[in-house]
Amino acid sequence: MRTIESPFSDNVLEVKMRKETLPFRKEEYEVIYHYYEDCGQQFTTDELDEINLRQVHNQYREKYNLPFPDEIKGCREKYGLSASKMAEVLGFGIHIYRQYEAGEVPSLSNARLIQLADDPEEFKKLVLLGGALEGREKEKVLKTVERLIEMKHKQTHDELIAQYVLGVEDKPTRYNGYKRAVIGKTFRVIQHLITQLNPTKTALNKLLFYVDFMHFRKCSVSFLGLEYRAIEYGTVPSRYESLLEYGAEAGYIVRHRELMDNGRYKETYSMGERSIDADFTSEEMDTLMQVTDRFGNCNVSDLVAINHEEEAWTDNRLEKQKVDYTYAYKLKAI
Numbered sequence: 001m002r003t004i005e006s007p008f009s010d011n012v013l014e015v016k017m018r019k020e021t022l023p024f025r026k027e028e029y030e031v032i033y034h035y036y037e038d039c040g041q042q043f044t045t046d047e048l049d050e051i052n053l054r055q056v057h058n059q060y061r062e063k064y065n066l067p068f069p070d071e072i073k074g075c076r077e078k079y080g081l082s083a084s085k086m087a088e089v090l091g092f093g094i095h096i097y098r099q100y101e102a103g104e105v106p107s108l109s110n111a112r113l114i115q116l117a118d119d120p121e122e123f124k125k126l127v128l129l130g131g132a133l134e135g136r137e138k139e140k141v142l143k144t145v146e147r148l149i150e151m152k153h154k155q156t157h158d159e160l161i162a163q164y165v166l167g168v169e170d171k172p173t174r175y176n177g178y179k180r181a182v183i184g185k186t187f188r189v190i191q192h193l194i195t196q197l198n199p200t201k202t203a204l205n206k207l208l209f210y211v212d213f214m215h216f217r218k219c220s221v222s223f224l225g226l227e228y229r230a231i232e233y234g235t236v237p238s239r240y241e242s243l244l245e246y247g248a249e250a251g252y253i254v255r256h257r258e259l260m261d262n263g264r265y266k267e268t269y270s271m272g273e274r275s276i277d278a279d280f281t282s283e284e285m286d287t288l289m290q291v292t293d294r295f296g297n298c299n300v301s302d303l304v305a306i307n308h309e310e311e312a313w314t315d316n317r318l319e320k321q322k323v324d325y326t327y328a329y330k331l332k333a334i
Helices: 046-064 069-078 081-090 094-103 106-119 120-129 135-152 157-166 183-197 201-217 239-247 282-295 301-305 325-330
Strands: 017-025 029-037 039-043 228-231 234-238 251-257 267-271
Touching: 017 046, 017 239, 029 046, 029 267, 039 183, 069 081, 069 106, 081 106, 094 106, 106 135, 106 267, 120 135, 120 183, 135 183, 157 183, 183 201, 183 239, 183 251, 183 267, 183 282, 201 234, 201 239, 201 267, 201 282, 201 301, 201 325, 234 301, 239 251
Parallel strands: none
Antiparallel strands: 017 029, 029 039, 228 234, 251 267
């Protein structure tokens, strides 16, 4: 988080944090509350208000299994519809629907309808029963829906394997940073780290942790949606070995093993023949730059030492537990 000049003095202020309980829809949720303090006055900015509120919204969505903004937008985009047309198909006002994509938490009934529409077979019923789409537009959408239905019933072996190696639940939780992981985007980031930093396996695992957790610290949602565990050598993706093996077999990366003088192997990587086109948001690009700038001059020993200072590792290493993304707010490497 950025420092700011105090409105009460000439002091430059850093963000402070404390545990606090905030209300939402007649319930209360514990968050890591972000604020500034100076001259006996506590205050927040729009940026901090957003971080505090998103923590509440994340917990509420997780508790009631409500869709997250990326899921709502993704549901619409896979059918090739504009926000206004999607709102008509669902029977929502366009303003209300746009708010949902922007982060507003939908009511339980509206959330269930959005989740129902995510199933192409159910969405087909909504299109056929309603009058929102007509003529060629209706015909085009129905062709898209039929293709998605066919794909749904023909999930490939590769897709099943990819889902396994990501090692995450198929729903947003506090352990994947409230985001579903996608294999292509994951290896696009890995390819970026390989070209920029040429990491060993040990270093790569730590870098992925910092990509996800630094992004969560800023945006209250992870970059990749991977789950992490605290093991002897630090915080690593839950199935990192399977992930890297899959990446090599799929052609995303090439693994290189070198025998060291101490009898151990050092593993490094180069780009595979299979490149990935993945668009990153400005916030995601900022996170990648932050990670490469912060760790660009660190060797693997430095990176391990830094990672072992994190509470995400010290609090969870004995039981090799999954790491809650709220540890992102306690990162010391920044």
